[in-house]
Amino acid sequence: MSLVSRSTADGAWVVGLDVGGSGSRLAARRPGAPSSSVAAPDVTLTGRPVAIGPAGSDAVDVVRDLLARFRAHVPSLDADGVAAAAVGATGLASLVRDPAELHAVLRAALPPTAENGVGAVTGPMTTPTSSSTPRDPVLDVRPGSGPPTAVAADAVTAHLGALGGRPGAVVAVGTGAIALGTDLRDVWHRVDGWGHLLGDLGSGSWIGAQGLRAAVAAHDGRDNGGSTALLAAATERFGPVPAWPGRLYTRADRAQVLASFTPDVAAAAHDGDTVARQVLAGAGTHLATTLAAALVDGVPPLAAATGGVLAIGPLLTGAFRARLAVLRPDVELVDAAGTPLDGALHLAARLATEPGAVVGHAPWLTLGTPHAPPTDPTDPSDPTDRAPDPAPADPHPTEED
């Protein structure tokens, strides 16, 4: 595998997908084509969110649908070829039955370039399984065909998008909150992302839950922490307090229900409600603590935060910056350069041009190329690094309305 950069074939596509709990996106561009002199993707498609059923996530189906639409959208795709494709998916290691299925779907749906499609490859990852057999009969399924592929946890694509592919630490804040500190080679340290019952501190679900607790405290006449403003807002959204448990505990998407109250907390804080302001400041402080904990030895002191919750603004981000400056004054905090979709596209482009520079590390990032079997875990001794991402930590906005 070459460590030397190469340019992609003229006109070949790189394809990135972001598959999450609040929606899915595909972006594709042709870096070598004259018309792609601007950075904007040539194609952007949006799809449905993944659904979680008894068998886990249906991310494979979401990806297959997006790819079929992409093929329909680009009639010249077979002629153009695909230089590489990458997916960032929520709940990768626990809710997606097998990342190899995602590799197989990508490879089955996307044509290789003349260059990367030369070799037919053996190995389980490149042999379509029954569940990954495309339903679209126009697809030409050839084991071993297809471009190089990368399948990453959404925490990884959020990282790549926010830091533009540089090593460092990124905290992604949506319905959940997860930080990943990595040198993109050997060190992959995850912090939080444990879901709304065990963590996700400072996330949309956390902010919403804190706001609802302040509302019931006011309802109950408790001595501490009540907010009549939040009670009024929550009553408007969810009805009278006694109805709330029935509208929450019966739902499978409880974290999303909690997070749906976050815009009300933000609005109350902007209107001056003290409790709401404390919740937002607490969220910022938690997120800084999470990010600081991801900056372990071996991770450069470069960091960013990404995700829609940050749009709440200075009431949250001010506390975030202040706390991070106390915990890690040496760290350079930069604005997020891009989204998780940008990160997926970056990953695909990197795979196309510098395949040897992309290092897989299961379950965070696995690679499938026509010239090599899929990567295995590189450091099985550290269970943290092999941590699944079982609580869908959606780094996207939680503001649902």
Place this chain on the structure above:
Amino acid sequence: MSLVSRSTADGAWVVGLDVGGSGSRLAARRPGAPSSSVAAPDVTLTGRPVAIGPAGSDAVDVVRDLLARFRAHVPSLDADGVAAAAVGATGLASLVRDPAELHAVLRAALPPTAENGVGAVTGPMTTPTSSSTPRDPVLDVRPGSGPPTAVAADAVTAHLGALGGRPGAVVAVGTGAIALGTDLRDVWHRVDGWGHLLGDLGSGSWIGAQGLRAAVAAHDGRDNGGSTALLAAATERFGPVPAWPGRLYTRADRAQVLASFTPDVAAAAHDGDTVARQVLAGAGTHLATTLAAALVDGVPPLAAATGGVLAIGPLLTGAFRARLAVLRPDVELVDAAGTPLDGALHLAARLATEPGAVVGHAPWLTLGTPHAPPTDPTDPSDPTDRAPDPAPADPHPTEED
């Protein structure tokens, strides 16, 4: 309805049931029989916990099974008669489809005394519905027959058991936490009991969740709140941290899973772990705040706490007492006189001897007598008082091992 006390017929039974998420119990005694000169119940049976399914709680089936076993246990029951029966049930207003079903099951399964069985009654509560038709063919189902009945939320029977039927406020602490302040006539003020996502502050599920968060904080290397002792204990109980989300978010009984860690938090605290001690002290403080908020105008300054979580001891109860003394120095805090089962038995005995003294207040307490239709809500103007108890606030021990 007479306000004058009367004694129960010699040899007639009073029957109390406590139907909860961790198990169910029936106790029966004959206050007028010579052999019942001691306070101990003559019969005590234990049954299974209620199960929560798509249609709600199966409390009706649990009660029917316990009553059938009671009938089998007391061959003389039809001759003896039942002076009154009372049930305290978890999740009464939201998870039990219809409290009237519980009344109907009680009345169908239990024979009246010669005195209270005279009148046949009409009305929906005394007409068995299809779902309340006993499956045991030995039961003699006669609409309108049966003893006076009371169906109460478990918060009410916990209150009656803890204060021996006196007005005041009681906080019941198990997997959940709920306080009820009442004069047992007009004022019924509920505080908390909103379930593990919205409240239940200081409960077993709260303590367990705080302990698990301290464990993941240590695992992640967070700057604040981590406890390696709790991490070690939680790893022993639940396996490595990355497996926890999969062992928690897939479960329907998440509150019980969280609460199952409470004994480990207590053990770590007793071994001197600072974080664990802070969690227990925080629980005590929360419970005092909850109890104080239940002591609204019209409720005498008499209070108690009840439930297995209190067995953790002074690390929790010391903080509880200290905080209550600050919030309400005028309140007399007494030890709980009895359990929710004692409360159900007390309610049945009261209904037998002083029926006019028992005032129903839906959904907390509804009455069914052979001589009157079931009570309706007495104060529909206050939505708090009509609050359902949708989050099963089980006032029983959470120590599951």
